[in-house]
Amino acid sequence: MIKIDGSYGEGGGQILRTSVSLSAVAGEEVTIKNIRKNRPHPGLKPQHMRSIETAALICEAEVEGLYPGSTEIRFSPLEIRGTDATIDIGTAGSIPLLIQCIMPLASVSSGSIKLSIMGGTDVAWSPSVDYLENVTLGALSHMGYRAKLETIARGYYPKGGGIVELTIEPASLTGYDFLRRDEHIYGISHASNLPEHVAKRQAGSAEEILREKGFDCKILVDSSKYLSTGSGINLWSGFIGSVALGERGLPAEKVGSRAAEEIAASLLSGAAVDSHLADQLIPFMGIAGSGSFTTTELTGHLRTNIWVTEQFLDVKFDLKEADGLASVCIR
C-alpha cells in the first residue's frame, strides 16, 4: 500500500486527484492523510468527493473515509473499465478539476469512458473547459491521448448548471518533447445573462493589447443565456493559454486585458508550455515514462505533482533552472 501525506508541498486538492488516479494506473491501494491540510478549510469538499467517486466508479474501487470534511481516505482500485455515466458535481464545483482527476486512469482503461458532467465550467482557481480542451487536451494529443470534450452549457459560480460531455478512448501514451510553437492566438470571450456588449468588450480589449504587442489573434464572442450568470475570456496559442473571469464591479476591458497580458508574458518568456499546463502534464509524462518541456517557473503545483507521480510510478523527473526558464524532463 502507498501512503501519501496530503500536506506535502502545495497541500491542496491536486495531491488527492493525482494520487487517486495514479493509484488506479499503478493498481496499488493508497491511503491519503492530511487531505488539503494547507487550505483554509481542510478536508474533502463535495467537489473532491465527486471526483473520487467518479474515479472509483471507473476502476471499481472500494473507498473508505469519503465524507465532507474527511482528512483521510483509503482508495483500493480494481480493474479500469469502460464507463458511461452522468455525474452531477452540484452548484459550480469545477468540471475541469473532476476531469483532471480521472484523466490519467481513463487513458489506461480497457474501454471507452463516456461522462456527462454537470457543475461549473468557468470557475476561479481551476482550468476553464476551453483551457482543458484547447491547451491541455491539445498538448496531450501529441502523446497519443484520445479525448473529445463538448461544452453543452456554461456554468459560473455560484449557481453552476454547466454541462460537459466527455469521451476518453483507451490509448498507449508515448513521451513527447514539447517545443515552443509560434502559432496564432485563438480565443473565446463569453458571457451569460449579461448585456451583449460584455463579451464583445472583453474580446476587444484583449485584441487591442495583443495587436499592440505584435501578436495576431482571432477571438470568438459568445453571448448566451444559461442557468447561471457570469463572463470570462480564454486565450490560447499552442501549449500556452490564459484564462480571466468577470467579477461584479470589474470592467469588461479589465477582464480582457488580464488574459491578454498573461498570455503575452508567457509567450514572450520563450517557454514551451505555460505554468499551469506544466503541472498538468506530469502524471501523463510519468505514465509514458519519458518527455520534456520548458516552462516559466517551477511552481508549487508542479513540484508537488512531480513528487506525487514519483510515489506511484517508477520514474524520476529532472528539474533545471537556467536563463529565466525552468526545464523538466524524465531521464
Ligand SMILES: Nc1ncnc2c1ncn2[C@@H]1O[C@H](COP(=O)(O)OP(=O)(O)OP(=O)(O)O)[C@@H](O)[C@H]1O
Ligand atoms: N488559470 C488557470 N488556468 C489553467 N489551469 C489552472 C488555472 N488555475 C488553476 N489551474 C490548475 O488547477 C489545478 C488546481 O489545483 P489545486 O491543488 O489548487 O486544487 P483545488 O482543488 O482547486 O484546490 P483546493 O482543493 O486545494 O482548494 C492545478 O492543476 C492548476 O494548474
